[in-house]
Amino acid sequence: MTPDESTHGMWSNRWLFVLAAAGSAVGLGNIWKFPYIAGENGGGVFVVAYLFCVALVGIPVMVAEVLIGRQGRQSPINSMRLLVQRSEGSQAWTLIGWAGVVAGFLILSFYSVIAGWGLYYIGELASGGFVGVDGNTATQALAELHSNPILMSVFHTVFMGITIFIVARGVVSGLERAIRWLMPLLFVLLIVLLGYGIASGGFAEGFDFMFALRWDALSFDGLLVALGHAAFTLSIGMGAIMAYGAYVPRSVSITRTVITIAMLDTVVALIAGLAIFSIVFANGLEPGSGPGLMFVTVPRAFGQMSLGALFGGIFFILVSFAAITSAISLTEPAIAFLVEEYNASRSRVAVSLGVACWLLGLASVFSFNVWSDVYVVGEKTVFDSIDYLTANIMLPLGAFFIALFAGYVLPRGTVMSQLGITSESAMAIWTVGLKVIAPLGVLAVFLYTIWPSG
Numbered sequence: 001m002t003p004d005e006s007t008h009g010m011w012s013n014r015w016l017f018v019l020a021a022a023g024s025a026v027g028l029g030n031i032w033k034f035p036y037i038a039g040e041n042g043g044g045v046f047v048v049a050y051l052f053c054v055a056l057v058g059i060p061v062m063v064a065e066v067l068i069g070r071q072g073r074q075s076p077i078n079s080m081r082l083l084v085q086r087s088e089g090s091q092a093w094t095l096i097g098w099a100g101v102v103a104g105f106l107i108l109s110f111y112s113v114i115a116g117w118g119l120y121y122i123g124e125l126a127s128g129g130f131v132g133v134d135g136n137t138a139t140q141a142l143a144e145l146h147s148n149p150i151l152m153s154v155f156h157t158v159f160m161g162i163t164i165f166i167v168a169r170g171v172v173s174g175l176e177r178a179i180r181w182l183m184p185l186l187f188v189l190l191i192v193l194l195g196y197g198i199a200s201g202g203f204a205e206g207f208d209f210m211f212a213l214r215w216d217a218l219s220f221d222g223l224l225v226a227l228g229h230a231a232f233t234l235s236i237g238m239g240a241i242m243a244y245g246a247y248v249p250r251s252v253s254i255t256r257t258v259i260t261i262a263m264l265d266t267v268v269a270l271i272a273g274l275a276i277f278s279i280v281f282a283n284g285l286e287p288g289s290g291p292g293l294m295f296v297t298v299p300r301a302f303g304q305m306s307l308g309a310l311f312g313g314i315f316f317i318l319v320s321f322a323a324i325t326s327a328i329s330l331t332e333p334a335i336a337f338l339v340e341e342y343n344a345s346r347s348r349v350a351v352s353l354g355v356a357c358w359l360l361g362l363a364s365v366f367s368f369n370v371w372s373d374v375y376v377v378g379e380k381t382v383f384d385s386i387d388y389l390t391a392n393i394m395l396p397l398g399a400f401f402i403a404l405f406a407g408y409v410l411p412r413g414t415v416m417s418q419l420g421i422t423s424e425s426a427m428a429i430w431t432v433g434l435k436v437i438a439p440l441g442v443l444a445v446f447l448y449t450i451w452p453s454g
């Protein structure tokens with residue numbers, strides 16, 4: 001038997017795990033990505049599909065990840081190896097761990113680029129650069145950043161540097177302090193932004209856009225995007241939560257904690273969405289305007305407020321922090337594995353991984369300028385392709401196999417004791433969730449998407 005602790009450190013209590021996992025979940029996915037993909041996919045129907053995916057696939061798979069991590073107490077790859085051996089399953093299951101390492105690497109490469117825009121906007125807003133601007137000027141300012149590969153690379157470098165610096169020192173000690181204060185503050189500023197949205201008169205239309213069910217807006221691809229985003233925003237499907245699960249003390253209730261985390265994450269996304277769409281409609285902006293949406297609406301809103309330069313600067317500082325705590329979790333499966341496998345020091349491993357990921361990130365930087373007409377698959381730039389491949393293919397597949405593994409391979413007794421379940425009826429809920437609902441949900445969305453449509 002392995003000792004019931006991880007060699008990489010342990011969260012000191014339940015609350016710190018909630019903060020770390022919520023820190024991983026709440027990030028650019030909630031504030032930047034969710035509003036823009038909801039805008040591109042027609043709003044209401046997309047939002048509802050996303051909520052269903054969070055509840056039916058996201059929560060069961062997140063439970064499975066924490067459970068596997070805590071049972072294995074190692075990096076996702078090695079935890080899977082160990083659990084496969086014990087249950088005499090096929091070694092092929094460890095591919096989940098490997099695919100997760102690759103997905104994390106790919107995601108971080110473009111995540112760092114977008115987070116770099118956020119860092120750049122701290123200075124732009126704080127210096128008063130957006131005071132009193134209209135929508136056009138804000139759009140123009142973003143276009144200027146996009147056309148400048150050097151500037152984008154500089155901020156991409158800074159973001160990756162900060163992330164790797166923290167990762168090198170170890171997640172457990174590095175994360176705790178930052179998240180405890182900054183996350184609640186971010187929440188407060190999102191409410192301020194929403195207040196502005198309401199005051200500027202766009203709330204009714206924004207609310208309608210986000211929640212009215214216009215069925216004709218549901219596209220085949222939109223449903224897949226909703227599923228992919230549910231995985232992305234909860235940080236599931238690639239082992240990040242599994243890696244964090246390895247550091248969770250035995251006394252923590254997994255189910256209760258996971259539900260808390262998923263609710264926090266969803267609330268942040270919905271508030272960010274409502275705030276941003278209120279501003280969009282109050283100002284006659286375009287809801288489907290793509291990845292730049294947040295970077296146009298938010299500066300525009302703070303530019304109109306008194307003390308907007310101050311609050312706007314703070315807002316982008318907090319978004320950058322949220323992005324850092326997410327980025328850290330993207331590296332943890334790979335870092336923990338490399339440390340275990342080569343007995344290497346965390347910092348050496350972190351720097352090597354960071355440099356490689358930084359290099360790949362440059363390709364995403366160039367997608368917005370010099371390589372903007374270089375297409376990888378279909379009409380997609382490098383940035384779009386990596387985003388599509390990871391969020392819409394790799395994460396849902398990862399979630400699918402994690403659910404199957406926890407549902408069919410792990411011994412029933414292990415699951416029951418990990419989840420602290422004693423009654424048959426409570427166990428039946430998780431069995432159905434992991435064996436049937438989550439996998440079938442993923443499968444249904446995939447089939448729906450590739451269905452030869454008219």
Ligand code: TRP
Nearest residue numbers: 025027028029232233235240326
């Ligand atoms: N969930 C984060 C966000 O919404 C991004 C993220 C962090 C992530 N770790 C992950 C996505 C692991 C997928 C897998 O911004």
